[in-house]
């Protein structure tokens with residue numbers, strides 16, 4: 513038997529090496545990786561501008577603890593706050609942990625407990641974040657859930673107005689629901705949510721774990737909509753594969769987290785911070801981000817000009833793309849893998865593509881040609 517808990521329906525491929533958008537399996541077969549490890553390797557595999565500083569850091573210092581000063585953390589936090597509405601950062605190790613920090617901060621700061629989230633949302637796998645997630649399948653068998661989370665339909669402002677009350681601490685959402693099916697929020701709806709938060713002293717938490725770090729062509733996806741969230745959470749692309757998460761909050765919230773209130777052994781360690789620092793230097797750059805938008809539009813236009821059988825909708829924001837079919841896509845994914853293209857699903861019926869932001873136009877052409885021939 514395998515000695516690993518069977519929590520993933522693993523594909524029958526073992527990858528051994530990667531460079532840019534290309535990965536190779538242990539038999540030498542090459543694939544175009546349009547998954548980036550579920551939206552993590554936003555700069556592609558083994559980008560030299562990250563490999564070098566991380567290699568150097570490996571020979572200097574691996575771990576201290578958060579009892580010491582860290583100019584590396586300050587550098588990353590400076591970049592994150594300069595490119596968001598937040599002023600201070602708590603570093604964690606994953607998206608779920610960043611969201612845990614956000615939930616705790618919202619409760620502590622407001623003194624209230626109710627957090628409103630949305631159907632099809634996904635916020636992680638810890639007890640707090642499965643309670644936050646608006647999908648029954650992640651909760652099944654793990655009850656009772658942490659109280660005070662309420663889930664309402666996405667893009668439905670009346671449902672939100674009916675749920676808000678004086679016990680509401682925060683509204684938490686993804687501006688493009690990733691795991692839920694690459695489902696963008698409507699612009700007007702987002703503005704209305706922000707107004708409701710302002711009028712009722714409710715915190716707006718945007719989960720940017722999948723959509724952030726340039727994925728949609730902005731540092732964070734909420735910036736397409738001119739919002740100013742109180743809390744932003746990040747992970748995935750932040751370390752390009754070195755585990756790291758971040759919870760970014762506005763200055764007014766800093767008094768709620770004081771020494772001893774929250775913590776982590778590994779969060780913000782020197783290796784993760786070195787990687788994140790290198791990642792942000794490349795991605796938080798206007799030219800780079802404009803190219804992401806250009807590439808996303810190019811790929812979406814090409815997909816729209818294809819004739820896929822049973823296609824219902826094609827959605828995208830930057831290089832986060834979803835092709836919705838009228839049937840389950842599991843077999844389609846397997847066929848594409850066989851033909852050398854790795855893509856993801858998002859729910860049963862959506863093929864999701866999260867290529868590295870460094871993907872080339874030729875690689876996008878190649879991917880579309882594989883899709884066109886096999887779907």
Ligand SMILES: Cc1ncc(COP(=O)(O)O)c(C=O)c1O
Nearest residue numbers: 606607608634635636690721722
């Ligand atoms: C929007 C969102 N939030 C949170 C998470 C959880 O992140 P992690 O798996 O790093 O805990 C994910 C992971 O897919 C995500 O997409």
